[in-house]
Amino acid sequence: MSGRQRKDGDGGEERPPYGQYQLDLYAQAMVGGNKPVVTTDPNKLEQAARQAMSPEAFNYVFGGAGEQATMHANRLAFRQWKLIPRMLRPTVPRDLRVKLFGKTYDTPLLMAPVGVQAAYHPDGEKGVATACASLGVPFIYSTAATTPLEDVAAAADASLGASSSSAGASRAPRWFQLYWPLDDAITASLLGRARAAGCDVLVVTLDTFTMSWRPLDLDAGYLPFARGEGNALGFSDPVFRRKFAAHFDGDAVEDNVAMASRFWLAEVFSGHAHRWEDLATLRRLWGDGPIVLKGILSVQDAEMAARYGVDGIVVSNHGGRQMDGAVPSLEVLPEIVDAVGHRLTVLFDSGIRTGVDVLKALALGAKAVLVGRPVIYGLGAAGTDGARHVLAGLLADVDQSMGLAGVQRVSELNRSILRRINYGGDVKSSL
Ligand SMILES: Cc1cc2nc3c(=O)[nH]c(=O)nc-3n(C[C@H](O)[C@H](O)[C@H](O)COP(=O)(O)O)c2cc1C
Ligand SMILES: O=C(O)C(=O)c1ccccc1
Secondary structure, eight states: OOSSOEEOSSTTOEEOOTTHHHHHHHHIIIIIOOOOSSOOOHHHHHHHHHHHSOHHHHHHHHOOSTTSHHHHHHHHHHHTEEEOOOOSOOOOSOBOOEEETTEEESOSEEEOOOSOGGGTOTTHHHHHHHHHHHHTOOEEEOTTOSSOHHHHHHHHHHHTTOOTTSOSTTSOOEEEEEOOOSOHHHHHHHHHHHHHTTOOOEEEEOTTSSOOOOHHHHHHTOOGGGGTOSOHHHHTOHHHHHHHHHHTTTOOGGGGHHHHHHHHHHHHSOSOOOOGGGHHHHHHHHTTSOEEEEEEOSHHHHHHHHHTTOSEEEEOOGGGTSSTTOOOHHHHHHHHHHHHTTTSEEEEOSSOOSHHHHHHHHHTTOSEEEEOHHHHHHHHHHHHHHHHHHHHHHHHHHHHHHHHTTOSBGGGOOGGGEEEOOOOSOOOSOO
16 A cells, blocks of 8 residues: 545545555556465464564564463454344445544544564664554554653654654654653653654553563563663653763663663653642643553543543553463453443553454444554564554555445444354464
8 A cells, every 4th residue: 555545525625544454465466466474364364473573572572471361352342242144235435534622533543652662673662653654553652661752753754754843644643652650750841742743642551560470471580671672762861861861870771771771761661650639730741632541451440530520541461471361351341331431432452463354343332452473463463564554454454344244434333243152162273
């Protein structure tokens, strides 16, 4: 797909023709004999990444916490919902746009915040952000990134022919994910940078204030921060740098990377959770912009989020990477939407592997979804182009599947197109 081609006749705005991607792939294969850079088969994607990546890095991405029960349950939860297609209805032109916090985005799909992307492929965050930009997919920058925020933003904007200082719609859409430092001065600095870099939304991840039990990484001795990976935001932060210098005889972080990494780790993964009341600090520091809490799995916490004045939540179990045995996020999505959907924007992640999965989560009430591992597998297997192929394929699948379901617009998706069926047994495929 060559980016933004189609005029949609709806205010003259250009939007990417996601459904066209399928035709492009057939044409490339038939005319040029070119296969996609990485498999299109969701069942084979993981294996393609495994072959291309170092075992430690692959296992870091692939692994869930504990015995991976929650990670597998996430998939089982999707399998329990089946779609009921409708016939003889208007389904074109398809409209995948969604309005979130007053802004219209091209897709109901967002790139989940994923740390240490340069560990999976040298293209790293710039590659994934560029792939997202070409498709109108908002990129959520992780606090644990391997490239400073400003550099990622500039690369994504440049790929669209925009400069990151130019205002307006041509900028690549981006959000900022916060691992919440203990020190408010550092938090203030990070949020100021996020605002200056044009991040629309603040996503505060609540479920990772402490590490989880990850046997694959323990066996490999793989911990990104201990290797000095995933510190780029902190190390490039003037307030963090000053604090480090004040504690370590005027050293720059580069003079003592191992110690600086530990110092940064103590800020963002201290093991101490903040409290609900502390959200007032974030509100003060972030201003009026949207705040979204990521990692909500209970109606009670969703109610608390509404009470404490945030704008949205991500119903998420962190892809089964934090608390093993936690409920699948899809299982609790409907009850959370029923409880707070009229007050908060409810987003979803954990376990999405196909366009049909996206449809299911949207039909159960999510306003948009985040996807993590599949895109990172694409990145690991084939860099920027691989990440783009996975994202474009997901969007094309969403587009096609909406049509097959008899739906033209994302806003038409609701529970009437779903049936819950429990066949028992286990998931057969590697998905
Ligand atoms: C390798 C990896 C690193 C992650 N790093 C972060 C992170 O830095 N911040 C965050 O909020 N979530 C992080 N997540 C969780 C994702 O944002 C998301 O919740 C999860 O990947 C969704 O599940 P999925 O992989 O099944 O799509 C990470 C996930 C993976 C796989
Ligand atoms: O691995 C994760 O899930 C995650 O959130 C994270 C945390 C720190 C560094 C990199 C990723």
